[in-house]
Amino acid sequence: MDYAFLCVYDSFITVFLAREENIEKIIQEKKWEAVICKPVTFISWYYGKID
Numbered sequence: 001m002d003y004a005f006l007c008v009y010d011s012f013i014t015v016f017l018a019r020e021e022n023i024e025k026i027i028q029e030k031k032w033e034a035v036i037c038k039p040v041t042f043i044s045w046y047y048g049k050i051d
Contacts, residue, residue, distance in 0.1 A: 002018060002019045002020065003016070003017065003018050003019075004016075004017040004018075005017075016032075016034075023036060024036060
């Protein structure tokens with residue numbers, strides 16, 4: 001169980017979770033369009049970061 005895909009309800013995004021530290025390589029090999037998130041990345045595109 002190294003990978004998971006999550007579909008955000010009523011949205012146009014799918015979240016790909018991986019235990020791999022080099023997720024950039026996976027994304028490039030699959031030729032996916034992606035936003036690589038960090039722990040501070042806010043997942044909602046409609047709201048900014050809440051301090």
